Amino acid sequence: GAGVSQSPSNKVTEKGKDVELRCDPISGHTALYWYRQRLGQGLEFLIYFQGNSAPDKSGLPSDRFSAERTGESVSTLTIQRTQQEDSAVYLCASSLEPPGQYNEQFFGPGTRLTVL
């Protein structure tokens, strides 16, 4: 079956512009996570969606970052007024319903964002 897909695979933008990144999770996965990986760093948690519950936004680095999810399907991560420090690979992962037990997170290939 299809895995997690993300688009675009690469995005180059100018400082100050807004960008929107898309994630299509595995069908039937109720949990969806966004992470980012800056150069030389580990993956950093950004936001978590679970079903129709309010998302956990505790990892978002600033109010320029927001994300939405339509039901249990597509999610979009929006970065407004991009800055050079936003340059990173943005990774999306989905899993069967947590919490209480660990369910494997399946990652997409990521979107490489470059802010000039």
Added chain:
Amino acid sequence: DQQVKQNSPSLSVQEGRISILNCDYTNSMFDYFLWYKKYPAEGPTFLISISSIKDKNEDGRFTVFLNKSAKHLSLHIVPSQPGDSAVYFCAALYGGSQGNLIFGKGTKLSVKP
């Protein structure tokens, strides 16, 4: 403050020998640990995990050891193969969390033929 640390950014091993990747953590609330493997331009893929109630978990060529008193875990790959060349991330989560993983910075493993 990094809660999960991988202090070796790279490791080079000869094919057929053992690869040992190390990971240290600071948060004693962590109760589940995972290793992910990442190839260039791909997302990380789950490799092996261990619960904090165990000290060893084995899956084929891969074994993870957990030393809770030292807050240390390691991944052993025996025998190492060229296809194992990738970046390996150690990750952790704690009970009651919503599953968001805390990652180390990764160790790039190169297995030479």
